[in-house]
Amino acid sequence: MRPKRLISLLVAVCMMITMLPLSAVTAFAEDTSTEYEATIDGYEYFYKVNEGGKTVTITRFFALDVSHSHYADIPETLGDGNYTVTAIGKNAFFNCQALAKVTIPQSVTSIGDGAFQNSSLTDVTIPQGVTSIGEDAFYNCYGLTSVTIPQSVASIGKQAFRECRQLKSLTIKDAATSIGEEAFMLCESLTTLKLGEKIKTVGESAFSQCGLTSVTIPDSVTSIGDWAFSYCPSLTTLSLGENIETIGEGAFYVCPALTNVTIPKKVETIKPYTFDYDPYLDGCSHLESITLPAGLTSFQDSLDDCPADCVIYFNNDEDTAVERFGSHDVLAGHKLLCLLCNVTFDANGGNLTDKGGNLTNQAVVPVYKTEKITKDEVDKLTPTRAGYNFTGWYTTPDGKPEDGKFDVNKTEITKNTTFYARWDKVPVYHPLTVTGGIVTVKKDGQSLNIVPDVTGDKKTYSVPEGATVTVTLDKTAVPNGKVFDGWSTTLPTGQDYKTESITFTMNTMNSNVNVSAKYRDAATDHTPATAVCHPLTVTGGIVTVKNGDKDVTDTLTVTTDETTGKKTYSVPDGATVTVTLDKTLIPEGMVFDIWSTGKFSLPLGQDYKAETITFTMNTMNTMSSDVDIAAQYRDATIEDDGPGVLGTAAIIGTAAVGTAVLAYQTYQLGAEFAGKLMALPYFPSNRSALAMMLWEDAGKPMPESELLYPDVEQEEQDMDLQHAARWAMENELIPDLNDEGTAPEEMKFFPANPVSKLDVLNAWQKAQELKNN
Known part of the structure; x- marks a missing residue:
C-alpha cells in the first residue's frame, strides 16, 4: 500500500472515532480478563474484584443513555451490593469528553493514574477517605475550576492536575505530605493556593507556569524541587517556611513580578537559575532585595536579569561574606550589605504582632551596614496592651522623654540596641x-x-x-x-x-x-429673705438649733471651710443654740479644756469648761458678724487648772503657769513663747483684769485719746483702768466688741466680759512683741 493511501486511511479512521457517541468509547484497562460489569441508572461499570474478595476497583465506564452522559453518581457498591467500591482504576474515566460532574462515593480510598485524564469535568468532590491521587489522575481536565484535597490524602501524584487551565483555587488540607512533579503545572488560572501544614516536599515544576499571585510555604516544608515556581508571571509575594533546607535549581526562574525574597536560615546553597532569566522573556526584572541567611555558604545564581540596584542582604558580617563568596563581584556586582547589628523591640508589658501576624513579647530587626533601620520594618510591628495607648519606642523601660525617643528617620544604629514600648494608661x-x-x-x-x-x-x-x-x-x-x-x-x-x-x-x-x-x-424659711439670721461659726462641736419647740438644724444653710473644718451656720434670731463637744475630732493625746469664743459673750453663769453650752442667738449675743466658737484642748497628761476662768480675777501662781498653762499654750501657740509666760503675775479672768495686767507690764503708758469709756467707772481710783483699757484697745491687744460705725464717744469697753485662756495668751504675746519693738 502506498504511503499516501495509508495516511489517508488512518485519518479517516481517526475521524470516525471522534464522531462516535460517548457510550461507544471505552477506557483503557490494565487487565480485562477478570472484569465484571454492572448497569446502574443508565451507566455501565466494569470492575474487578480486589484481593480479599470484598472490594472492587472500577476499571471502565460507559454511558448507555446519552441524556445521562454529563453526570455520573458513582455507586458505593456493585455486584448486587456484594462489593464495596474502594478505588477508581487507571484510566477508568479517561477521555470522557461529555462528562461534566462526578460524585465519588465515600468508600473510595484511591484514585488511580489517569483516572479522569482528558475528561471535561467542571465539578468533582474528592471525599474524605481518599489517601492517594495517582499520576495524571486529572491531567488536562480543562473545565475544572476548584479543587479541595481532603485531609486523608497523603500524596498527590506526578502531573495529577497538570494543564487544568481553568483551575482558579486550590486547597490542600493538613494531611498530604508531598506534591508530585508537575502536579499543577500549566494551571494558568490558579491564583489562590493554600497548602496544608504537613506537606514536606514540593516536587519539580509542581506549580510551574501558574497564575499564582501570592505563595506562602508552611514551616513543615523541607524542600522545594527544581523549577517548582518557575514562569509564574504574576507572583509578587513569596513567604518561605523557616524549615526549608533545599531550594531547587530554577525554583523562581522568570518571576518578573517578584520584588523581595527572604531565604530561610537552614538553606546553605543558592543554586543556578534560582532567580535567573530566560533570554526571550522578562526574568526576575523587578527584584528589589534578597535576604540571605547567616549560614549560606554558596551563591551560584548569576542574577543576570535582576535590576542593578537589587540589594543583597547577608545576615552575617563582612569578613564572613568575603571568606565564603570571595569578592562582592561574585554576586553579579549587586550591592551587598552585611549585618551590622540587631535592634530589639521590647513590648515592655504588652504584646507585639510581628509581620507574620504572630504574637510575641520581643522582635529583632537586623540592621545592615550603611543603612538605618527602615520605617517599613518598624511599621510591621504592632504593639498592643489592654487598657493602654502606645506612645512610641524609647531607650529605657521607663520611657521618659529625656531618655530619647526612637525616630526612625534620625536615630543612627551603630550597635546592638533595645527599644522599649512606652504605654500611657487609657483614662477611665x-x-x-x-x-x-x-x-x-x-x-x-x-x-x-x-x-x-x-x-x-x-x-x-x-x-x-x-x-x-x-x-x-x-x-x-x-x-x-x-x-x-x-x-x-x-x-x-x-x-x-x-x-x-x-x-x-x-x-x-x-x-x-x-x-x-x-x-x-x-x-x-428662716433665711435672710424671710427672717433675721446670724452667722455662727463652730469648730470641734456639734450644733443643734431649735426655733421654739421645733428642731430646725437640718434646715439651716451651712458652709464648710475645707481647710480648717470650720462650719458656719445661718441661725435665725431668737433660736436656741446648743454646741456639744464632738469627741471624734479631739486630737490624739489631747483632752478637751475649754470653749474659746471670739467677739461673743455668753450669758453669765455659762461654764466654758462644760462639754455642752447653750445660748440664745440674738443681738445681745452677737456683737459683730463673726461669731466664732472653738473647742480648745490640752495635753492629756496635764491636770486641769481649776474651774474658774469666769470668776473675779482668778489668781494663778507662777508654779501653776509652769505646769498646766505652759503645756496648754505650747500646743496652741508654740514652745518659743512658752518660757515667757513664766513671768505672768496672774491669770486674768475678764477684760478689765487683762487690760490692767498688760498696761502695768508695759510701764503704764498713756493712751493717745482722752475719751473715757462710759461703762468704766470714772472715779479717781478707776482712772488707771480707763487708761489701761484705752491703751490696750488702741494697740489692738484686746478685741473691739463695739458694732461697726459706733461713734468714738459712745464706744464701750465691756470690762466684765470674761476672757479665755487663749485670749490672755494671745494678748500677752502681742504685748510682749509691742514692748520689744
Missing part, C-alpha cells in the same frame, strides 16, 4: 449627672473644661478617674418662692449635703454619681 471616665449646680473639675492641679450632655435641667459630665469635682449651688436655677435645702446625691456618707458647695473625688467608688439640688418653701 465616670458619668456625673448634676441638677441645679455649677460643676468645676480639676485633675493633677489643672482645671478641665468638660462640655456636658444636657437633658432638660440635667447636665451629664464625663469625668476622668481621680479628678476632683466641686458642685456649687446654681442660685440662678432656684425656683421662685423656694430656697436651697441641701443636695440629694448618691455619694457616700460623710459629705455635708447642707452646704451650698460640695467637693469629692471621682473614682470607681464614686462612679455614676447623681447630684441634685433640693428646695423648700421660702414662706416657712
Whole structure:
C-alpha cells in the first residue's frame, strides 16, 4: 500500500472515532480478563474484584443513555451490593469528553493514574477517605475550576492536575505530605493556593507556569524541587517556611513580578537559575532585595536579569561574606550589605504582632551596614496592651522623654540596641449627672473644661478617674418662692449635703454619681429673705438649733471651710443654740479644756469648761458678724487648772503657769513663747483684769485719746483702768466688741466680759512683741 493511501486511511479512521457517541468509547484497562460489569441508572461499570474478595476497583465506564452522559453518581457498591467500591482504576474515566460532574462515593480510598485524564469535568468532590491521587489522575481536565484535597490524602501524584487551565483555587488540607512533579503545572488560572501544614516536599515544576499571585510555604516544608515556581508571571509575594533546607535549581526562574525574597536560615546553597532569566522573556526584572541567611555558604545564581540596584542582604558580617563568596563581584556586582547589628523591640508589658501576624513579647530587626533601620520594618510591628495607648519606642523601660525617643528617620544604629514600648494608661471616665449646680473639675492641679450632655435641667459630665469635682449651688436655677435645702446625691456618707458647695473625688467608688439640688418653701424659711439670721461659726462641736419647740438644724444653710473644718451656720434670731463637744475630732493625746469664743459673750453663769453650752442667738449675743466658737484642748497628761476662768480675777501662781498653762499654750501657740509666760503675775479672768495686767507690764503708758469709756467707772481710783483699757484697745491687744460705725464717744469697753485662756495668751504675746519693738 502506498504511503499516501495509508495516511489517508488512518485519518479517516481517526475521524470516525471522534464522531462516535460517548457510550461507544471505552477506557483503557490494565487487565480485562477478570472484569465484571454492572448497569446502574443508565451507566455501565466494569470492575474487578480486589484481593480479599470484598472490594472492587472500577476499571471502565460507559454511558448507555446519552441524556445521562454529563453526570455520573458513582455507586458505593456493585455486584448486587456484594462489593464495596474502594478505588477508581487507571484510566477508568479517561477521555470522557461529555462528562461534566462526578460524585465519588465515600468508600473510595484511591484514585488511580489517569483516572479522569482528558475528561471535561467542571465539578468533582474528592471525599474524605481518599489517601492517594495517582499520576495524571486529572491531567488536562480543562473545565475544572476548584479543587479541595481532603485531609486523608497523603500524596498527590506526578502531573495529577497538570494543564487544568481553568483551575482558579486550590486547597490542600493538613494531611498530604508531598506534591508530585508537575502536579499543577500549566494551571494558568490558579491564583489562590493554600497548602496544608504537613506537606514536606514540593516536587519539580509542581506549580510551574501558574497564575499564582501570592505563595506562602508552611514551616513543615523541607524542600522545594527544581523549577517548582518557575514562569509564574504574576507572583509578587513569596513567604518561605523557616524549615526549608533545599531550594531547587530554577525554583523562581522568570518571576518578573517578584520584588523581595527572604531565604530561610537552614538553606546553605543558592543554586543556578534560582532567580535567573530566560533570554526571550522578562526574568526576575523587578527584584528589589534578597535576604540571605547567616549560614549560606554558596551563591551560584548569576542574577543576570535582576535590576542593578537589587540589594543583597547577608545576615552575617563582612569578613564572613568575603571568606565564603570571595569578592562582592561574585554576586553579579549587586550591592551587598552585611549585618551590622540587631535592634530589639521590647513590648515592655504588652504584646507585639510581628509581620507574620504572630504574637510575641520581643522582635529583632537586623540592621545592615550603611543603612538605618527602615520605617517599613518598624511599621510591621504592632504593639498592643489592654487598657493602654502606645506612645512610641524609647531607650529605657521607663520611657521618659529625656531618655530619647526612637525616630526612625534620625536615630543612627551603630550597635546592638533595645527599644522599649512606652504605654500611657487609657483614662477611665465616670458619668456625673448634676441638677441645679455649677460643676468645676480639676485633675493633677489643672482645671478641665468638660462640655456636658444636657437633658432638660440635667447636665451629664464625663469625668476622668481621680479628678476632683466641686458642685456649687446654681442660685440662678432656684425656683421662685423656694430656697436651697441641701443636695440629694448618691455619694457616700460623710459629705455635708447642707452646704451650698460640695467637693469629692471621682473614682470607681464614686462612679455614676447623681447630684441634685433640693428646695423648700421660702414662706416657712428662716433665711435672710424671710427672717433675721446670724452667722455662727463652730469648730470641734456639734450644733443643734431649735426655733421654739421645733428642731430646725437640718434646715439651716451651712458652709464648710475645707481647710480648717470650720462650719458656719445661718441661725435665725431668737433660736436656741446648743454646741456639744464632738469627741471624734479631739486630737490624739489631747483632752478637751475649754470653749474659746471670739467677739461673743455668753450669758453669765455659762461654764466654758462644760462639754455642752447653750445660748440664745440674738443681738445681745452677737456683737459683730463673726461669731466664732472653738473647742480648745490640752495635753492629756496635764491636770486641769481649776474651774474658774469666769470668776473675779482668778489668781494663778507662777508654779501653776509652769505646769498646766505652759503645756496648754505650747500646743496652741508654740514652745518659743512658752518660757515667757513664766513671768505672768496672774491669770486674768475678764477684760478689765487683762487690760490692767498688760498696761502695768508695759510701764503704764498713756493712751493717745482722752475719751473715757462710759461703762468704766470714772472715779479717781478707776482712772488707771480707763487708761489701761484705752491703751490696750488702741494697740489692738484686746478685741473691739463695739458694732461697726459706733461713734468714738459712745464706744464701750465691756470690762466684765470674761476672757479665755487663749485670749490672755494671745494678748500677752502681742504685748510682749509691742514692748520689744
